[in-house]
């Protein structure tokens with residue numbers, strides 16, 4: 586496979602040394618001005634995130650006395666700011682700039698008469714979306730690449746979740762076509778990007794943040810039907826699902842250190858919380874691959890089924906669940922998740938900023954180069 590010349594040049598540039606990517610004070614001021622010009626009202630949750638990031642960027646960790654329970658407005662602001670913990674001022678500033686730029690692009694799109702309408706109409710071959718029996722089924726459908734997720738597939742999934750959150754189905758289910766559930770991020774996403782690697786990393790971080798937020802925000806039950814091996818982001822995302830059903834053929838692998846990368850999809854928070862820090866470190870630092878039963882023992886998987894009866898048993902179960910009263914499920918999910926939301930947004934933002942820098946690191950570039958230049962199989 587040919588590796589793009591741009592990527593090679595960037596690797597060479599990296600070896601010669603390169604300025605660090607940080608939002609400057611000017612970027613920050615531009616973002617502050619841009620907020621006033623936003624055509625679309627971003628809604629309360631986003632406003633609170635903007636408020637919290639602004640306060641963190643300018644004043645550091647929350648220094649406001651905790652408001653009384655009935656002071657709802659200030660309590661919401663305090664919660665949002667406090668959830669950012671000790672996030673460094675620079676990171677908060679960068680996250681603020683990224684968030685504003687993603688809001689600006691999404692508020693401009695409809696006025697260009699393009700994205701809204703076109704995206705709804707587009708058929709995606711690598712992400713299949715079907716609705717039946719009250720279930721939106723979202724399938725990774727790129728079996729020749731072990732269902733690796735391309736940039737376009739991330740966008741397709743964001744759109745599928747957005748549609749499923751307001752349509753008349755009661756739950757969303759992810760699964761994969763072929764022998765794999767998903768092999769994670771397509772490692773050629775960055776080598777085949779047009780433009781410079783720094784621009785690709787910056788766009789990738791914004792896309793990743795929006796992608797993970799669409800899972801954090803999904804209001805209905807979210808289920809994974811893990812039909813085979815799962816790698817990278819397809820594993821870390823499972824911490825944001827409500828149920829994970831796995832075939833006994835499935836494995837769970839997060840080789841981030843081997844790739845010179847760091848965890849995403851809030852797994853730096855959800856995994857230690859779920860399985861304890863020692864077991865989370867085995868997966869996220871040392872890249873230990875778990876069997877389905879090991880993943881069940883760590884609380885990542887709800888139930889393991891024999892491969893021979895997996896599809897029949899799981900789909901029968903899901904069709905029964907989909908007949909439960911939808912409002913009750915939605916309201917219960919909200920109760921279970923709502924105290925975590927601000928924390929998850931903050932963790933997601935920090936993981937994306939960290940990854941953006943990792944993608945430009947020598948360790949990561951070398952790992953990706955070594956994958957894309959593997960000898961073809963005979």
Ligand SMILES: CCCCCC/C=C/C(=O)SCCNC(=O)CCNC(=O)[C@H](O)C(C)(C)COP(=O)(O)OP(=O)(O)OC[C@H]1O[C@@H](n2cnc3c(N)ncnc32)[C@H](O)[C@@H]1OP(=O)(O)O
Nearest residue numbers: 729730731733768769770771772773789792793816817818
């Ligand atoms: C918006 C950006 C967000 C980024 C978020 C950060 C996410 C991070 C991650 O997800 S890290 C994890 C990345 N994934 C991997 O490291 C897996 C890489 N793939 C492999 O190790 C192997 O391919 C395998 C173990 C999945 C399967 O091995 P095998 O059974 O031997 O099959 P092949 O290797 O021959 O694969 C067949 C075909 O698929 C291509 N392919 C598989 N996985 C990926 C991938 N992740 N990215 C790109 N391409 C992939 C592989 O190259 C083969 O293609 P070919 O037939 O050679 O054209």
